[in-house]
Amino acid sequence: MGALATAIRIRNDLQARLQEARSRTDELFAIVRDEAIYDRPIAERHRLIFYIGHVEAFDWNLLAERAFGLRAFDRTFDQLFAFGIDPVGGGLPNDKPSDWPERNDVEQYARRLRHELDRAIESALSRPSEGHPQLTTMLEVAIEHRLMHAETLAYMLHRLPIDRKIPLPQKNQWKAARVKSHLVDIPAGRTTLGLRRVHGDEFGWDNELEAHEVKVAEFGVEKYNVTNGDFLRFIQAGGYDNRTLWNENDWEWKQREGIEYPMFWRREGNLWMYRGMFEEMRLPLELPVYVSHAEASAYAKWLGRKLPTEAQFHRAAYGTPEGKAERSYPWGEQWPDEERGNFDFHSWDLHPVGTYPLGASAFGIHELVGNGWEWTRTKFAPFKGFAPMPFYPGYSANFFDDKHYVMKGGSPRTAACMLRKSFRNWFQPHYPYVYATFRCVED
Ligand SMILES: [Fe+2]
Numbered sequence: 001m002g003a004l005a006t007a008i009r010i011r012n013d014l015q016a017r018l019q020e021a022r023s024r025t026d027e028l029f030a031i032v033r034d035e036a037i038y039d040r041p042i043a044e045r046h047r048l049i050f051y052i053g054h055v056e057a058f059d060w061n062l063l064a065e066r067a068f069g070l071r072a073f074d075r076t077f078d079q080l081f082a083f084g085i086d087p088v089g090g091g092l093p094n095d096k097p098s099d100w101p102e103r104n105d106v107e108q109y110a111r112r113l114r115h116e117l118d119r120a121i122e123s124a125l126s127r128p129s130e131g132h133p134q135l136t137t138m139l140e141v142a143i144e145h146r147l148m149h150a151e152t153l154a155y156m157l158h159r160l161p162i163d164r165k166i167p168l169p170q171k172n173q174w175k176a177a178r179v180k181s182h183l184v185d186i187p188a189g190r191t192t193l194g195l196r197r198v199h200g201d202e203f204g205w206d207n208e209l210e211a212h213e214v215k216v217a218e219f220g221v222e223k224y225n226v227t228n229g230d231f232l233r234f235i236q237a238g239g240y241d242n243r244t245l246w247n248e249n250d251w252e253w254k255q256r257e258g259i260e261y262p263m264f265w266r267r268e269g270n271l272w273m274y275r276g277m278f279e280e281m282r283l284p285l286e287l288p289v290y291v292s293h294a295e296a297s298a299y300a301k302w303l304g305r306k307l308p309t310e311a312q313f314h315r316a317a318y319g320t321p322e323g324k325a326e327r328s329y330p331w332g333e334q335w336p337d338e339e340r341g342n343f344d345f346h347s348w349d350l351h352p353v354g355t356y357p358l359g360a361s362a363f364g365i366h367e368l369v370g371n372g373w374e375w376t377r378t379k380f381a382p383f384k385g386f387a388p389m390p391f392y393p394g395y396s397a398n399f400f401d402d403k404h405y406v407m408k409g410g411s412p413r414t415a416a417c418m419l420r421k422s423f424r425n426w427f428q429p430h431y432p433y434v435y436a437t438f439r440c441v442e443d
Contacts, residue, residue, distance in 0.1 A: 011125035014139045017417075018121070021143045022114070024150040024345065024415070025055050028157060031166050038097035041159035042433055046084060046093065048156070049100045053081030055149050056110040059117060059142045062391060067132045068120035077101070077109045134391075140203040141392055147415040154348070154413040155433045158264075158277055167278040170348060176286045179354035181230075183220035183442060184316075184363055191216055191314040192326055194383050195422035207396035208422040210385040216315040221308060222439040224353040224366050225374070226299060228265075229285030232272070234299050235261055245301045250294035253430045263432035264290045277348035286352035288372045288437035293405050293429035296375045296438040305440035310378035310424075312441055313408045317369065318421055320362040328421060330361035330368045336416045341370025344416040350437075369419050372437030373407040380404040380426035404428050411435035 029037075029052055040047045046054075057078055064070040072078055080101075121139070124131040132138070157165065194211035195204035239245060240260050253259075265283060266273040272283035291299075293307075300306050308316070318326040327333065331340050338344075340359035342351045350371055360366050368374065381400055388397045407425040410418065413435060427434050 010128075010136060014125065014136060014143070015118075015121065017143050018139065021146040021150070021415075025051075025146055025153065028150060028153045031157065031168060032160065033164050033166060036160060036164035037103055038100065039160060039164065040093075041156050043092050044431075045156060047095070047097065047100060048160075049097075049103060049106065050081065050084075051149060051153055051156075052103070053077060053101075053106045053109065054084060055146050056113050057081035058145055060113050062142055063117060063120075063138055066391060067135050067138055068117075068124060070116060070120060073112065073116075074109055077106070081106075136201070137203060138391060141389070144203075144205075144415075144418060147418060150345075150415070151411065151413040151435070154277070155435060158275070159433060162278060162280065165278060168348070170278060174284070174286075174352055175355070176352040177354035177357075179224055179366075181222050181224040181226075181353070181439075184223050184365055185220050186216075186218065186312075186316055186319070186363055187321070188218045189216060189315060189319055189323055190214065191311055191319055193311060193314060193422070195420075204420070204422055205395060205424075206386060206389045207380075207382060207424050209387075210383055211422070212383060214311045216311050217443065219308075219312055219315075220442040221312065221316045221363075221365060222441070223364065225288035225372065225437045225439050226296075227285060227353055228262075228274070228283050228287050228289045231262065231289040231291070231299060232283070232285070234302055237302070239298060239302050242298075242302070245298040246294065247297070250297065250429065253294060257430075259295075259432070262289060262291045262295065284352070287350040288353055288367075290350070290372065290435060290437060292432040292434075293375050293427070293436070295432075296436075297377070297429075300438070300440040303440060305442050307375050307377040307438055308441045310376045310406045310408065312443075313368070313374065313376055314421070316363055316365050317361050317408070326421075327362065329359075329419065330365070331359050336369070336419050341367060341410075342412045343370035343410045343414050343419060345413060347412045349412060369409050370412070370414070372409065372411050372435055373414075373425055374409040375436055375438040376406045376408060378406045380406050380424070399426060407434075407436055 032048060038047050038049050061078055061082055124135055190213050192211055192213050195202060195208040196211040243251060246254060261267065264275050266275060273280050274283045296307060317330045320327065329336060336343060338346050341356050354366060356367055359370065361368055379402055389395060404426040407427060427436065
């Protein structure tokens with residue numbers, strides 16, 4: 001392919017992906033009833049109105065002046081919507097709805113900003129040799145930042161009372177495969193962490209670099225995710241009251257918050273109810289359980305097991321018994337499609353474990369990618385050679401604080417592009433709203 005054809009392909013691809021990412025966040029705000037747009041479904045986070053402005057202001061603050069030399073047309077909004085909240089340790093926000101602008105004004109800001117950016121992107125990408133040398137990387141940052149918000153916003157809207165949302169038709173034809181989990185033995189071997197740049201232009205965030213190999217000793221890993229049914233047995237066995245299963249911080253958090261069961265569950269008399277995105281139902285026992293890192297760790301300890309390390313996850317997901325080249329995805333090289341896992345916005349909720357045999361890894365481990373992120377016991381930290389991204393220096397570096405754990409895999413609301421094996425997600429152990437599941441290992 002000639003240089004011109006390549007440039008046109010990259011231009012079309014980036015522009016189409018930016019539009020698609022925008023439609024992902026637009027569709028989320030469209031399910032919020034008008035009267036709920038100033039709600040704060042999660043106490044530690046901003047009101048919903050903030051995010052309408054934020055996903056746009058981020059793009060503007062990143063690109064407008066730096067890449068295109070565009071002049072600000074609304075500095076107040078650029079700043080108001082610049083930063084979200086990371087709820088580690090700080091007090092809760094206490095702003096009032098009236099502290100925020102009218103929705104119309106925010107939407108008008110968004111329209112103008114998109115229009116100006118689109119014109120500038122179109123013209124810059126048509127003359128690639130003249131523009132900012134890192135324009136394509138910056139556009140990838142804008143696209144993935146927005147797609148990440150499409151997921152974290154979904155967590156937030158999950159907490160919004162059902163009558164404050166406009167329900168979308170769901171295709172929940174669960175065919176609960178009757179499966180039984182057991183430990184699968186993974187022989188000792190090597191695995192690659194981080195992004196290996198083959199062509200040199202693959203996009204990855206700063207925390208994905210540099211690629212490196214690590215040795216992994218033999219271990220056993222559960223074939224399926226821990227389900228709501230499994231977790232119910234932990235509750236019935238008194239797991240939440242057993243001090244010995246929890247480390248000091250986790251126990252203190254659980255006691256302080258009065259947590260007795262997963263955040264997505266609700267007790268109604270003798271019944272356990274489950275909160276789906278648009279409806280409540282009897283607890284579906286065959287779905288993976290969404291829990292915090294603290295709860296997942298206590299469960300694993302109850303069984304005399306542990307959460308996997310990041311390297312163990314990689315080995316189970318991408319390694320092969322023959323020890324040949326690692327795969328790009330657990331199932332092989334094929335781009336993630338609907339047959340191989342529950343991801344990329346096809347569903348709002350989880351599906352039963354065992355639904356995606358075509359997505360199994362070479363070792364026969366199911367649903368490692370998709371159907372919920374998976375907690376690891378690895379603290380989020382930089383790889384050797386880490387350098388912060390110059391135009392978004394705090395993306396990872398602000399979280400190298402020993403207080404966040406790596407999550408791998410992906411949820412129903414994770415975009416396909418972020419299912420690449422080097423992508424690392426991270427959360428603090430006491431944030432119970434995330435689409436995070438787990439499975440245990442024995443080393
Ligand atoms: Fe953000």
